[in-house]
Amino acid sequence: MEGRYRMETQRLSVYYGKHHGVRGVSLPVHDRKITALIGPSGCGKTTFLRALNRMHDLNPIVRVEGRVLLDGEDVYAPEVDPVVVRRRVGMVFQRPTPFPTMSIFENVVAGLRLVGVRDRKRLMEAAERALRMAALWDEVKDRLHQPAVGLSGGQQQRLSIARALAVEPEVLLMDEPTSALDPISTQAIEDLLATLKDEVTIVIVTHNMQQAARVSDYTAFFLDGELVEFDRTEKIFTNPKDPRTEAYITGRFG
Amino acid sequence: MPGWLYRRLGDRLFSALVVGLALGVVLAALAIVWVLYQGGREALHTFGFLGFLTGSRWDAVRGEFGAWPPLLGTLLTSAAALFLAFFPALSAALFVVEFAPRALKGAVAYLIDLLAALPSVVYGLWGIFVLVPLVRERVELPLFTWAAAHAPGLLAFLGPPTGIGMLSAILVLALMIVPYASALARDALALVPQSQREAMYALGATRWEVIRRVVIPYARAGIFSGVVLALARALGETMAVTMLIGNSVNLPYTLFGPAATMASLIANEFTEAEDDLHLSALIAVGFVLLLIALATNLVAAWVLRRMSLGEGRK
Numbered sequence: 001m002e003g004r005y006r007m008e009t010q011r012l013s014v015y016y017g018k019h020h021g022v023r024g025v026s027l028p029v030h031d032r033k034i035t036a037l038i039g040p041s042g043c044g045k046t047t048f049l050r051a052l053n054r055m056h057d058l059n060p061i062v063r064v065e066g067r068v069l070l071d072g073e074d075v076y077a078p079e080v081d082p083v084v085v086r087r088r089v090g091m092v093f094q095r096p097t098p099f100p101t102m103s104i105f106e107n108v109v110a111g112l113r114l115v116g117v118r119d120r121k122r123l124m125e126a127a128e129r130a131l132r133m134a135a136l137w138d139e140v141k142d143r144l145h146q147p148a149v150g151l152s153g154g155q156q157q158r159l160s161i162a163r164a165l166a167v168e169p170e171v172l173l174m175d176e177p178t179s180a181l182d183p184i185s186t187q188a189i190e191d192l193l194a195t196l197k198d199e200v201t202i203v204i205v206t207h208n209m210q211q212a213a214r215v216s217d218y219t220a221f222f223l224d225g226e227l228v229e230f231d232r233t234e235k236i237f238t239n240p241k242d243p244r245t246e247a248y249i250t251g252r253f254g
Numbered sequence: 255m256p257g258w259l260y261r262r263l264g265d266r267l268f269s270a271l272v273v274g275l276a277l278g279v280v281l282a283a284l285a286i287v288w289v290l291y292q293g294g295r296e297a298l299h300t301f302g303f304l305g306f307l308t309g310s311r312w313d314a315v316r317g318e319f320g321a322w323p324p325l326l327g328t329l330l331t332s333a334a335a336l337f338l339a340f341f342p343a344l345s346a347a348l349f350v351v352e353f354a355p356r357a358l359k360g361a362v363a364y365l366i367d368l369l370a371a372l373p374s375v376v377y378g379l380w381g382i383f384v385l386v387p388l389v390r391e392r393v394e395l396p397l398f399t400w401a402a403a404h405a406p407g408l409l410a411f412l413g414p415p416t417g418i419g420m421l422s423a424i425l426v427l428a429l430m431i432v433p434y435a436s437a438l439a440r441d442a443l444a445l446v447p448q449s450q451r452e453a454m455y456a457l458g459a460t461r462w463e464v465i466r467r468v469v470i471p472y473a474r475a476g477i478f479s480g481v482v483l484a485l486a487r488a489l490g491e492t493m494a495v496t497m498l499i500g501n502s503v504n505l506p507y508t509l510f511g512p513a514a515t516m517a518s519l520i521a522n523e524f525t526e527a528e529d530d531l532h533l534s535a536l537i538a539v540g541f542v543l544l545l546i547a548l549a550t551n552l553v554a555a556w557v558l559r560r561m562s563l564g565e566g567r568k
Contacts, residue, residue, distance in 0.1 A: 058455060087458030097453035101471035110467065111457035160453070167457060 005069075006031040006201045007052065007089075007171055012066035014047050014056060021047040023225040024066065029171065034193060034202045036212035036233065039222035040248070045205045048222065049173050052203065053089035054082040070171070087115070090169035094176045096156030098148035105144040107159055111167035126166050133199070134162035135192050154185025161192070165200070172196070174204040178211065190215050209249055213237050221245045287544065294538025296531060306538060312503040314523070319535035321516070321542055323503040328515040328543070330507065331420065331495065332488035335427035336435075339484060343435035344477065351443040352465060363440060370433035378497030381426045386498065389425065390417030394510045413508020416500075420513045423499035427491055431484035438483060442476020443469060475561045482554040489547055492517040516543045 007029035014022040022044045029035050037045040047056075054075060056062040067074045075085045098107050108127040109117070117123055127144070131137040136158040140151070148159055157177060164172060178186040193202060193215045206212050212219050212233065219236040221228045221244075229236065229245045240246045297319055298306055309320015350363045394415035401408040413419065446469050454468040470477070500512020501522045507513040514522070516539050527533040 053456065055452065055456065058452065083458050083460055086456055091452075091456035093449060093453065093456075095449060097449050099450065099453070099468055099471070101474070110454070111459075113467075114457060114459050114463055163453075163457065 005029055006071065007203075008069040009048075009052070010067040010069065012048065012051060012064070012068060014044070014051050015063040015065075016047075017061050021225055022051065025222075025225075025227040027220055027227055027230055029201060029203055030218060032197055032199070032201055033217040034197050034204060034215055035218045035220065036216035037203065037205045037220050037222060038207075038209055038212045038248075039228075041207075043222040044225040045220075045222045046175055047225075049175055049203060049205050050091075052171070052173055053086050053091055055086075055091065057082050087111075087167055088169055089171045089173060090164035090167065091173045092157070092160050092164050092175065092177050095180050096153060096160050098151070098156050098159055100147070100149045102148060103145045104140050104148045104151070104159065107148045108162050108166050110163060115167070127162075130162040130166035131159075133165050133192075133196060134158045135188060135195075136162055152185075154181050154188060157181055157185065157189065158192070161189070165196075169200060171201045171203065174202065176205050176207055179207055186211075209237075221248060223248070287541075290537055290541040290544060294534055294541045296534035297538040298541075300531065306535075307542065310505055312519075312535075314528075314532050317529070317531055319531070319538075321535075321539050323505050323507075324514045324516040324519040324539060325542065325546075326505070327420075327499070327503075327507065327513045327519075328489060328517070328546070331424050331427055331499070331513075331515055332485060334424045335431060335488050336481065336485050338424065338428035339432045339435055340481065343432045343480065343484070344439055346432070346436045347439035347443055347477075348465065348469075350440055352461075352469070366433050366436050368433075369429070370437070374430070374491065374493035375497075377426050377430055378494040381422055381494060381498045385425060386417040386422050389422050390415060394421065398510070411508060413511030415510050416512075417510075418498060418500045419509075419511045420499060420507060421510055423495045423513070423515075426494050426498055427488050430491060430494060431487050434487050435477075435480040435484040438480030439473065439477045442473035442479070445476070446472045475558055478554070478558060478561060482550065485550060486547060489550065490517055490543065492521050496521045516540070 005028040009025055009027050011024045011026055012022060013020065013024050025044075025048060027035075027048075037049060039045050050056055051064050052068055052075075054064075056064055064076060068076060070085070070088060074080070075082075075089075099110060102110065105124075105127055106113075108130050109123045112123060112126055117126075128137060128141075131140060136155060139155060140159075143150075148156065151159060157180070161172075161174075161177070178189050181189070190211065193204070196202060197217075204212075204216065216233045218230065219233045220230040221236065221240075221242075223244055229240060229242045231241075236245060237249055240249065301309055301319065306319070306321050307325065308322050309318070310322045311318050311320050312323055313319075346362070346366050350359050350366075354362055394412075394417060398409070398412055398415040401412055450468050450472055451464050454464045459467065495515055496518040499514060499518055501514050501518055502512035503514045503519060520536050520540055520543075523532070524536055527536055
C-alpha cells in the first residue's frame with residue numbers, strides 16, 4: 001500500500017560507475033519520527049541518503065534505480081522536477097556549509113530568496129522562527145547581519161540546520177551532522193533533534209551508534225550496500241534479529 | 255673540511271644569493287622609476303606636472319606637449335576593452351568549470367589560454383588584414399550611412415569610417431585581454447568547494463541560481479584579480495594598438511576615427527623625437543603610464559582585501 005509512510009524506498013539501487021553502492025534497499029520513513037541509518041564506513045548509508053532528495057543527479061556517473069516515494073509519489077518519475085523535490089526534502093551535510101559571502105540572516109533566508117520571497121518582514125519572521133527551531137536565535141540575534149563565517153563550528157552547523165528548516169521542508173536529511181563537532185555542540189544538536197521531530201520527519205546518517213540509540217525512533221542497519229535490518233530503535237539495540245546487526249552494535253566490527 | 259662547516263657555508267651562500275637577487279629585482283624596479291622621472295623631468299618642469307597631465311595639445315612642431323590626449327586614449331580604450339571582454343571572459347570560465355563535459359574542459363581552457371600566447375604583433379597583423387576591413391564594411395560604413403541619413407548629430411561622435419581607429423583598437427584589445435581575465439576567473443571558480451554548490455542545490459536551487467548566488471560570489475576575489483590583470487595588460491598594450499589605432503593625438507577623439515594611447519604614442523614617436531623636450535615629454539608619458547599602473551594595482555589590492563573571504567572582517 002502506497003502513501004502509508006512519509007517516504008519509502010522500493011528496491012533502491014545506486015551505482016557509482018560500475019560499483020554497486022546501494023543494493024535494492026526497501027525502507028519506510030515514518031512521518032515525524034527520526035530514522036537513523038547506521039553501519040560501517042562504506043556501507044552505502046550516505047549514498048542511500050543522497051538518493052532520497054536526488055542529490056545524485058548532480059554527478060553524471062551515478063545511476064539510481066528503483067523508486068523513492070514521497071507522500072506516495074515517485075520522486076524519480078520523469079515529470080518530477082528535482083528542484084521541487086529538494087525544496088520538500090531538505091539536507092544538512094557532514095561539515096557546516098555557511099555561504100561565506102552572506103551574513104547570518106542572508107544564510108538563513110537563502111532558500112526563501114530562491115522562491116522569490118522579498119518582503120523584509122516575512123523574511124525576518126522566517127529567519128527568527130528557523131533560528132529558534134535550530135536553538136541558535138539567542139546566540140546570534142544581536143549580530144544577524146554579520147558574516148556567517150564568524151560563527152563557531154557548532155553554531156555554523158546549527159545555522160545550516162536553520163537554513164534547511166527555513167524553507168519548511170517535509171523531510172530533513174542529515175548526513176552525520178555532528179561528526180565534525182565537539183561534544184558540547186553535538187549535545188546541542190541532539191537536543192535539537194528531539195524538538196524538531198514534532199514538525200519535520202528526519203532521516204539521519206550517523207557513525208555513532210550511541211547517537212542513533214539516543215535520538216532515533218527507528219534504526220536501519222546497512223552493510224555492504226544492503227539493508228540488513230530495520231526496526232524500532234530499542235528493538236535493534238536490545239534484541240536484533242540478524243546476527244550481523246548484533247555483531248555490529250556490540251562492537252565486534254565496524 | 256668538517257661536514258657541519260660545509261653545510262653551514264652552503265646555507266649562508268644560498269641565503270646571500272636569494273637575498274641579493276631579490277634586492278636586485280627591487281633595485282631594478284626603483285631604478286626604472288628613477289630613470290623615467292629623470293628623463294621626463296625637463297617636460298614636467300616646462301609644463302608643470304598638472305599642466306602636463308591636463309594639457310590637451312601634443313604638438314611636436316611647436317614644442318607644446320600635453321599628456322591629456324594619450325592619457326584619455328589609454329583610459330577610453332582600456333575601459334571599453336575591459337567592458338567588452340568581461341562577460342565573454344567570465345562566460346568562458348563558467349563554461350569550462352560548470353557546463354563543459356569533462357572531455358571538452360581541457361581543450362577549451364587550452365584554446366583560451368592560447369590567446370594569451372599569441373604575440374601582440376600577430377594580433378596587430380590580424381587586425382589590419384581581417385578585422386579592419388570587416389569593421390569598416392560591416393560596422394562603420396552602415397552605421398555612418400544610417401547616421402548621415404537619420405541622425406546627423408551622431409556623425410561628430412562617430413567620425414570617419416576608415417576602419418583604422420579607436421573601435422578596431424578596442425576590439426583587438428578586448429580579444430587580447432579575454433584570456434587573462436578568463437584564466438584567473440576559471441581558477442577561482444574551480445576552487446569553489448563542491449560542498450558550497452551542494453548546499454545551495456539542497457535548498458532547491460536551479461543550476462543558474464547556484465552559480466549566481468554561491469559560485470560567483472565565492473569566487474569574486476579571483477574574478478576581480480583577473481579583471482585587474484586584464485586591465486593592467488590593456489593599459490600597457492603597445493604593438494597591436496599602435497598598428498590599429500591610427501595614432502592621432504588631435505582631440506576630440508571619435509569612435510571610428512584615429513586616436514592615440516600613451517603606449518602607442520611612445521612607440522610611434524620615439525624614433526623621430528628630434529629635440530630634447532620632445533624626448534623628455536615622451537619619457538614623461540611613460541612615467542605617467544607607470545603611475546597609472548601603480549595606482550590601479552594599489553586600488554585593486556585595497557578592494558581585494560575588502561573582498562577576501564573568511565574571518566578577516568568580523
